[in-house]
Amino acid sequence: MLNPKPIETIHQEMVLTLRSFFSQAGCSKAVLGLSGGIDSALVAALVAEALGPENVTGVLMPSQFSTLHSVNDAVELSNNLGISYHIVPIEKIYNRYMMELVPAFDWDNHWDNTQENLQARIRGAILMAYSNRHGALVLNTTNKSELAMGYGTLYGDLCGAMMVLGDLYKVDVYELSRYINREREIIPLSTLTKAPSAELRDDQKDSDTLPDYAVLDPILYALQEEGKSPESLIGAGCDAALIERILRLKQASRFKAHQLPPVLKISEKPLLDPSKWITL
Numbered sequence: 001m002l003n004p005k006p007i008e009t010i011h012q013e014m015v016l017t018l019r020s021f022f023s024q025a026g027c028s029k030a031v032l033g034l035s036g037g038i039d040s041a042l043v044a045a046l047v048a049e050a051l052g053p054e055n056v057t058g059v060l061m062p063s064q065f066s067t068l069h070s071v072n073d074a075v076e077l078s079n080n081l082g083i084s085y086h087i088v089p090i091e092k093i094y095n096r097y098m099m100e101l102v103p104a105f106d107w108d109n110h111w112d113n114t115q116e117n118l119q120a121r122i123r124g125a126i127l128m129a130y131s132n133r134h135g136a137l138v139l140n141t142t143n144k145s146e147l148a149m150g151y152g153t154l155y156g157d158l159c160g161a162m163m164v165l166g167d168l169y170k171v172d173v174y175e176l177s178r179y180i181n182r183e184r185e186i187i188p189l190s191t192l193t194k195a196p197s198a199e200l201r202d203d204q205k206d207s208d209t210l211p212d213y214a215v216l217d218p219i220l221y222a223l224q225e226e227g228k229s230p231e232s233l234i235g236a237g238c239d240a241a242l243i244e245r246i247l248r249l250k251q252a253s254r255f256k257a258h259q260l261p262p263v264l265k266i267s268e269k270p271l272l273d274p275s276k277w278i279t280l
Contacts, residue, residue: 002169002221003267007179010172010266011046014164017264017280018050021162022137029136033123033157034058034077034085036070037196039141041077041187042173043164045180047139053082059130060087061123063094065199073191080186086130090122097122116200120156128159137161140261145170147260147271148220149210149246150253157198158260162278166263167270169221170196170213210249211242219246225269 001007022028030047034040040058048056060074071087078085097118102109127138140160142152147166152158165173177187196206196213210216219238222228223246230247234240263270265277 001172001175002217002225003172005266007175010168010176011179013266013280014046014264015050017278018047018162018164020280021264021278022051025137025161027135027137029055029057029134030139031057031059031127031130031134031136032139032141032160033127034060034074035141035199036060036067036073036077036191038173038177038187038191039143039165041073041191042177042180043139043141044077044081044083045177045186046164048081048083056081056083057130057134057136058083058085059127060085061090061126062087063089063119063199064091065119065201065204067199069190069194070199073188076188077186077191080188088126090119090126093122094119111201116198117153117156119200120153120198122156124153124156124159139164140166142166143170143173144168144271145210145213145217145220147263148224149216149249150256151206151210152256154256154259158256160261163261163263166260166272167266169217171217211246215242216246219243224271225267 003010028051030051032040032043034044044056044058058074058078060071062071075085098109130136131138138160140158140163142158142163143165144167146152174192177192180186197204219233222233230243234243257272260272262276262278263272265279270277
């Protein structure tokens with residue numbers, strides 16, 4: 001764990017803070033997108049413990065780029081937790097968007113992050129529609145590593161009432177997930193072992209865009225929590241090109257911080273402004 005707190009303490013704080021947040025909001029129901037990935041699986045497990053599984057709903061929103069094992073993992077997770085789930089495929093919605101946008105794109109539909117972000121925003125709209133209809137708060141599943149690197153889509157997967165994992169680095173997400181599974185398999189083993197992917201294009205992996213989390217997270221922790229300078233990290237042997245790449249990604253995404261949900265605080269130095277910290 002990068003976070004120095006005992007994992008039992010982190011787990012308890014997150015569950016209690018979720019419970020308190022919903023109580024203060026006067027709401028008892030939560031909804032989140034279930035991708036079959038580790039982040040949404042961990043959030044689902046935490047909120048099911050905080051509110052009771054009967055008050056949690058997962059929405060699976062597969063596209064043409066989603067793998068069958070990811071859908072199966074999300075279904076297995078839901079069954080293990082005892083939460084309800086709905087499957088709302090987005091392929092036809094996405095294709096309709098792209099068809100209607102052709103004139104605005106000057107008849108040029110070449111692939112870039114426009115198509116990737118559109119998928120994320122369609123999913124965000126579906127979650128918010130469910131929230132409006134059923135009075136359930138949408139929970140964001142972005143982790144601290146992604147947040148630091150700007151690896152998320154505004155008005156898409158960055159939407160929600162709270163960033164549950166926004167103060168937890170990806171390597172710690174895995175550690176806490178293994179802790180969740182300490183007595184029985186709640187989060188499917190395949191979710192814990194497969195390569196992280198947003199599945200917004202064929203064969204996509206997080207490592208296509210970001211450094212490997214095992215390399216990235218200790219550097220982010222050194223910069224954020226320990227207050228080390230880039231120069232000191234390079235002097236200690238870190239690759240200068242890697243440090244420059246990380247700093248460039250951080251700088252390019254700073255504007256997003258002003259439009260993000262509040263974050264569940266579990267460290268001494270969350271990334272967002274103190275006005276956006278949610279604590280017990």
